[in-house]
Amino acid sequence: MSPVWRIVGRRLGHAVPVLAIVAIGSYGLLELAPGDAVDAYLSGSGGDAGLVAQLRHAWGLDRSFGARLASYLLSLLTLDFGWSVAFSRPVREVVLDRLGNTLLLMSAAIAFSFSAGSLLGVLAGSRPRSWRDRILSTLSLALYAAPGFWLGLMLIVAFAVKLNWFPLGGIATIGESRAGLAHVLDVAWHLVVPAAALGLVYLALYLRLMRAGMVEAWRSDFVRTARAKGLTRQRVVWRHVARNALLPLVTMLGLQAAAMLGVSVVIESVFAIPGLGRLAFEAVTQRDVPLLLGIILAGTVMVIVINLLVDLAYARLDPRVVSH
DSSP states (O other): OOOHHHHHHHHHHHHHHHEEEEEEHHHHHHSSSSOOOHHHTTTTOOOHHHHHHHHHHHTTSSSSSHHHHHHHHHHHTTTTEEEEEETTTHHHHHHHHHHHHHHHHHHHHHHHHHHHHHHHHHHHHTTTTSSHHHHHHHHHHHHHHHHHHHHHHHHHHIIIISSOOOOOSOSSSSOOOOTTTTHHHHHHHHHHHHHHHHHHHHHHHHHHHHHHHHHHHOOOOOHHHHHTOOOOOHHHIIIIIHHHHHHHHHHHHHHHHHHHHHHHHHHHHHHTTOOOHHHHHHHHHHHHHHHHHHHHHHHHHHHHHHHHHHHHHHHOOOOOGGGO
């Protein structure tokens, strides 16, 4: 078996118990919360005891906790995530409708934060304690301390309200049916500011990690050997120092995937993007437990896939990890 497939098989083997633990744990925690979907459904219109009992029986809420949990786990084996009482549709369809928007937002934010943070970290770490290093380090601290929702609001005010360069929110222009390249460009135009708001905080983190990794790499023996061979400083920076300093960033990318998914809830609410974040908020307000569980499991699968890709990238950068 090739090393790549060995890594894939190992990670997929770990994914099964992780999904089981997340499904059981999330179901149990949501069960402890007061009230249920019937209470949320009747909070505005009200209803008598007969209607409450009828709805609880129709939605399967009158059964014991163990019976409902066993039924839910068995349905997961057939990829049946249940029925959304808030949308009156299967949970799988509701989640898939919103999943694409969240994937687009996270992919754009990850690409922006990782690439820009790495490049700025190289600029800062190539000459430690220089004026360029001090300015970039100070800016990264300021960005890292800023809340994501505040950054989003400031970017809206600056680029959407004052300059009118980008739309205020949404994932596409409302009322216009576009197809092909025009639709792709329209979605990309709407994602510029939300992706920047989501990625700026992580850009600061990657910048500081890259800078710290390069400062440490400059003290390594292989760098002194490369410089003793007469290699130019630019070649030493990009071929030796930056490549080794990149490894902690790749590791952090996998660790931050779950955190970025959580922050996307706020960013999607600020920019009115119909993704998993806003869907989770709607599921919580409606006490739609099957839908909220479907969102949690979808997020778990996303994090597992991202970490798998990170492992493959790490193995590419450092082949020694394949043998472990």
